[in-house]
Amino acid sequence: xxxxxxxxxxxxxxxxxxxxxxxxxxxARGLVGMIFTRDDRAGExxxxxxLGLVTDAVEVEDGQDLYAYLVDHxxxxxxxxxxxxxxxxxxxxxxxxxxxxxxxxxxxxxxxFGITTDFRSKLFPGSQRLVELADRVExxxxxxxxxxxxxxxxxxxxxxxxxxxxxxxxxxxxxxQSEAIGYEVLCRRHHRRRMxxxxxxxxxxxxxxxxxxxx
Ligand SMILES: Nc1ncnc2c1ncn2[C@@H]1O[C@H](COP(=O)(O)OP(=O)(O)O)[C@@H](O)[C@H]1O
Ligand SMILES: Cc1cn([C@H]2C[C@H](O)[C@@H](COP(=O)(O)O)O2)c(=O)[nH]c1=O
Numbered sequence: 001x002x003x004x005x006x007x008x009x010x011x012x013x014x015x016x017x018x019x020x021x022x023x024x025x026x027x028a029r030g031l032v033g034m035i036f037t038r039d040d041r042a043g044e045x046x047x048x049x050x051l052g053l054v055t056d057a058v059e060v061e062d063g064q065d066l067y068a069y070l071v072d073h074x075x076x077x078x079x080x081x082x083x084x085x086x087x088x089x090x091x092x093x094x095x096x097x098x099x100x101x102x103x104x105x106x107x108x109x110x111x112x113f114g115i116t117t118d119f120r121s122k123l124f125p126g127s128q129r130l131v132e133l134a135d136r137v138e139x140x141x142x143x144x145x146x147x148x149x150x151x152x153x154x155x156x157x158x159x160x161x162x163x164x165x166x167x168x169x170x171x172x173x174x175x176x177q178s179e180a181i182g183y184e185v186l187c188r189r190h191h192r193r194r195m196x197x198x199x200x201x202x203x204x205x206x207x208x209x210x211x212x213x214x215x
Pocket of ligand 2: 010015114169171183
């Protein structure tokens with residue numbers, strides 16, 4: 001039975017790498033994928049992984065009907081044996097419904113990849129719809145780690161290394177950006193305490209916690 005599968009995890013946990021591996025393994029067997037993405041860091045119409053791999057993809061636009069796009073493609077003699085949708089958190093809920101229809105009415109597997117929650121630990125609307133509709137939600141096995149060593153479960157947005165909680169839900173960016181707006185993955189405890197690697201380092205060096213020399 002074809003499935004809608006949501007591969008979910010924090011930023012930087014290997015989602016795009018897995019998407020590219022699925023694509024590689026299927027295309028090595030002669031299958032043809034329809035690859036959708038939206039707002040990948042590598043630019044328009046790209047699906048990229050931090051391991052350096054990149055492939056061309058269809059850039060999803062606001063209001064685009066993904067089911068109609070596939071029907072058009074197939075009816076014009078195009079081929080699609082399965083569908084990959086990366087950065088699926090950026091898709092509108094209606095577009096997730098369209099992907100579910102691709103599974104049910106066109107009998108294609110759809111593999112969606114995305115982060116579940118934003119920097120305020122609130123669900124992205126597209127990810128919420130995926131959780132509601134997916135046949136399976138798969139959490140990636142290679143966990144990203146918080147600076148404390150615990151499994152990272154949350155995404156923090158940072159400016160100059162400090163966590164911020166105000167701002168637009170969507171700001172395309174990357175981890176390890178110490179100066180500009182960036183992101184850092186944290187465990188829940190440190191996300192709740194807004195404690196990033198930089199602020200934890202600063203706190204450890206603060207006079208309050210330095211050992212007091214004995215008189
Ligand atoms: N230099 C490196 N050597 C080995 N693995 C790396 C390197 N850089 C990144 N990675 C791996 O790539 C993962 C990020 O992959 P990516 O597909 O870009 O993540 P996502 O799409 O989930 O944000 C990291 O968690 C790490 O496992
Ligand atoms: C937490 C959070 C992230 N984003 C953006 C930042 C990146 O461009 C993508 C996630 O990409 P990745 O391949 O999973 O690293 O999402 C955002 O716009 N808003 C957020 O709150």
